[in-house]
Amino acid sequence: MEVVATAKWVRTTARKARLVAALVVGLPVDEAITVLSFTPRAAATDVSKVIKSAAANAEHNYNLDRGTLTVKRIEIESASTIKRFRPRAQGRAFSIFKRTTHLRAFVADDLQPRVARRRPAAAAPAAPPSDDTTTETTPRRKKATTPKSAPATRRTTTRARKPAETPQTSEPKTAEPQTTEAEATE
Numbered sequence: 001m002e003v004v005a006t007a008k009w010v011r012t013t014a015r016k017a018r019l020v021a022a023l024v025v026g027l028p029v030d031e032a033i034t035v036l037s038f039t040p041r042a043a044a045t046d047v048s049k050v051i052k053s054a055a056a057n058a059e060h061n062y063n064l065d066r067g068t069l070t071v072k073r074i075e076i077e078s079a080s081t082i083k084r085f086r087p088r089a090q091g092r093a094f095s096i097f098k099r100t101t102h103l104r105a106f107v108a109d110d111l112q113p114r115v116a117r118r119r120p121a122a123a124a125p126a127a128p129p130s131d132d133t134t135t136e137t138t139p140r141r142k143k144a145t146t147p148k149s150a151p152a153t154r155r156t157t158t159r160a161r162k163p164a165e166t167p168q169t170s171e172p173k174t175a176e177p178q179t180t181e182a183e184a185t186e
Contacts, residue, residue, distance in 0.1 A: 002072060003062060005054035007103040010046050014078040014101045017043040021074040021103075029055045029069040029107055047074065050105040058107055068109045075104040 010017070020043045024032035029051060036048040051071060058064040082098040 001058075001062060001064070002106050002108045003054055003058040003064070005050050005057055005105050005107075007046065007050045007053070009079055009100050010103055011098065011100055012043045012046060013099045014076050016041065017047060017076045017101050017103060020044050020047050021076055024051070024071050025073055027071055029066060029071060032071045046103060047105075050074070050103045051107065054105040054107040058109070064109045069107045070110050072106040072108045074106070077102045077104075 020036070020039060020041050023039065024035055024047070027035065032051055033048055036044045036051070051074075055066055055069055058069055059066055079100040079102050082100065084096045084098060085093040086096055088094050
């Protein structure tokens with residue numbers, strides 16, 4: 001059985017409230033309230049109040065157990081916009097739109113077993129080939145893709161550079177003793 005609670009003229013935008021409401025659809029009521037209490041958005045308090053109200057309606061009006069209640073859906077509609085103006089320079093006025101929303105939360109009792117909402121398990125790595133020789137293969141890289149239309153390169157004039165000079169070593173050259181022909185013949 002679905003039970004409804006409504007909050008009208010809530011001073012938040014519909015888009016911001018929809019982002020928060022998407023977090024808790026399908027969760028049990030207690031878990032949804034816990035998630036919303038740790039959500040760092042202002043609309044989380046308003047959505048949480050509506051869910052609490054729907055759970056209280058289910059307990060009081062229909063004698064349903066709070067432990068079996070889940071959030072079925074949350075409808076968020078934009079309500080009328082309050083329009084205000086701020087004075088600006090030279091007699092101009094800028095408009096300010098204060099948007100409002102209507103929140104409607106539906107909770108239902110499910111007697112079916114709960115399914116934990118978790119990420120699917122990662123696929124196991126493929127088994128290595130059963131060859132007797134085990135060789136490690138490196139993963140292949142993707143080929144670099146080049147854009148279809150490469151940008152035109154700018155032509156610049158460059159000056160001719162002098163060839164690089166070889167650096168001189170700081171070691172002193174050893175002078176060999178010079179021998180004269182007279183000494184060599186002796």
